[in-house]
Amino acid sequence: MKKTAVFLLVLANAVFFLAAHGLEVQVEIKSPLVLSRSVYEGGIALAFASVVVFGPDGQEFQNGRTDRQGRFVFYADRPGQWTIVVDDEMGHRREVEVRVFETDEKQAVALDPVTGAKIPAWFRMLFGVFLILLLSALLFLWKKNRETRLH
DSSP: OOHHHHHHHHHHHHHHHHHHOOOOHEEEEEEEEEEEEEEEESSBTTTEEEEEEEOTSSEEEEEEEEOTTTTTEEEEOOOOEEEEEEEOOSSOOOEEEEEEEEESEEEEEOOOSSSSSOOOOOHHHHHHHHHHHHHHHOOOOOOHHHHHHHH
16 A cells, blocks of 8 residues: 555656756847847746856856846857756756857857757646546545544
8 A cells, every 4th residue: 555655656756857847948149149038838937047158168158047037148259159058946957059150240049959858738738637647546545544544
């Protein structure tokens, strides 16, 4: 009985971890600045999240936090591929690579994110159904265990 309850709790934690909502980092350039805006899936701003920017040489260039709207700005002082790492320090982390080209007006192109793929809607719905079934099973086990103790 206890092993079943422990197994269900471990399974619930694993599925919950896998189904955590996604994180999106949008990048644009306003010469000479690179602007990023980080939001959770659904558009909720990632306020005061940790940000680390790595230069084309792979060395840490700048670090800080997003503002209340999830925005972070840095000055790309040379062309190349830059990496922006955004972390809310609660399990959501995203890396985005940005290529800055040297032209009269600098241009940035956000490349495909390295980590943190979005979770499809069908999986989120399936997770919701699973969570309801899991809670029902735990309630049933608790009730059955309680009745056994009373008799």
